[in-house]
Amino acid sequence: MSSPPQHHAGAAAATWTAETFDPPLLAEGGSLAARWLGPVISLGIFAAVLWQLRTMHIAQVVDMVPRSPLFWLVFAGYYLVTPAADFLIFRRLWNLPAAGFGALTRKFVGNEILMGYIGELHFYSWARNRLRMVAAPFAAVKDVAILSAAAGNLVTLAVLAAAYPFLGALHLGLAPGTIVMAVTVTLGTSLVLLAFRGRLLTLDPTDLMFVGGVQLLRVVVTSLLPALLWHLVLPQVALGWWLLLASLRLLLSRLPLLPNKDLVFAGIAVVLVGPDVAIGGLMTMMASLILATHILVGAGLVLAEFALGED
Template sequence: MSKLVSDANAVTWDEKSFDPPLLEAGNAALRWLGPVISLGIFGAVLYQLRGLQIGGVAAMLPRSPLFWLAFAAYYLAAPLFDLLIFRRLWHLPFVAGLGALTRKFVGNEILMGYIGEVHFYSWARSRLKMVAAPFGAVKDVAILSAVMGNVVTLAVLAAAYPFLHVLHLGVAPRTLVAAVVITLGSSLVLLLARGRVLTLGERDLAFVAAAQLGRVVVTALLPALLWHLALPQVAIGWWILLAAVRLLLSRLPLLPNKDFAFAAVAVLLIGRSVAIGDLMAMMATLILATHLIVGAALVLAEFAFPQQAAE
């Protein structure tokens, strides 16, 4: 099959980047994919609203403008890094692209992992003038996101290894070794087989990997700044250490009760006198509330102004 080249605003691709038959343009299922996922996001928003306790959280929220700037940066980091990537790959329009990528982020967070990629794929696939076969690029970006997350996690583990006995993670050494082997093995397999698995050219892959590495580092460190701004009596160095532990626990497989383990480490390092539990509950609720507000607004805008959302 010969190589095909789209217009100047699209990408060059070969047979590896063609969409799977189920996802080809004109497929009846594809036409309903985006709206169905959008309705799923809206349904998840309504469901999550039942247990949201806004009053208690509002009383704990910091009043510092710096906190809210840091929170906005943390929340928008993933969509903005994705926008940076897809503007290079597809010359993605800024406003419409940011809206679609934010829907992707919210879908992953409040529905299930990678459902956002499916929604974003559906959005891009319906815009053939922008890119002819988006499946390969969406797939490659998702794979490199996972690989870079694993790389940073392993780097954090290597740096923290001498101190693991002090942290009392509650994890058996055998379980930790198995988790590391699985994490390292999956990333190595993907990198070694990149010629068969990945679609983009080497330069684009290097750019995507660098952007995903930046995203992982930024989203790992910004929570430490948020925690410090909320509880300034605790030195930010402790929060950075806890952010590294949080990243480590969140990425490694085979580790049960990750949130409990993280809370236990936080109390162990900083002490029970500090309102760590209240802080973590406040941050979790704030993030969920933001997901609900942003998700509902984007889905309603998508249905109310379909033409504007498509441009």
């Protein structure tokens, strides 16, 4: 059996064992699931890439995107901030090598084009097969995912508190009961995490604070950078309006029980910015550009993974 992980928090790390923290189905040597999980998910990502290609109009996207180098620099930062934040976290927890950045980028793409948390399973498989010094990677992957969701909820609640006085003036078309129920679910999940953190989380408090801080910063950055991208495309609209829209976009994207979020957001954008601004074209261009990037990055990483014979 692998030795305990070389983690700097000695007392907590010494208790980490695969039997304690890894699901029995996936524990190394317990079944073939751990061996085949990564390749199966990689094939799923590649299949999703091929499926998404049928909806892409690449020439149309190329015609719409700005040619400004600043736009592309900001876009690259926006796209990479999530895997970069994960790399900082797992570099601290596991002394993750540079090759781990590719695995974390695959995790990000898998979550985006397949389903939420499928990327965590893929990264778990990669860590299980590649990082032999990590006896039980599931514990850390689980804690990071939980704190990511908690950070998103925290920022969402803060945005809601700030925007609540203005919600009536925006004419969102939402019944007050819908908003109250959505906030209740969001707040409830955070309270459950707080109440059962001793049982749900296994990292030591110092690491939990570091992971939580990085995740909080990631949520804020990924919420604000779209505003700068929108402003670079439509500079005639003041950046302040885009910042407000970015905050409301975060709020709508994370509130559960809310149907037609994209339509609601488009309506808000028209109300705030004005019907004469090409809001629809802007949002379509950004969505298509992000999807095209997912397709290119996902296909490239999966092909490289199989070409190099990685697990």
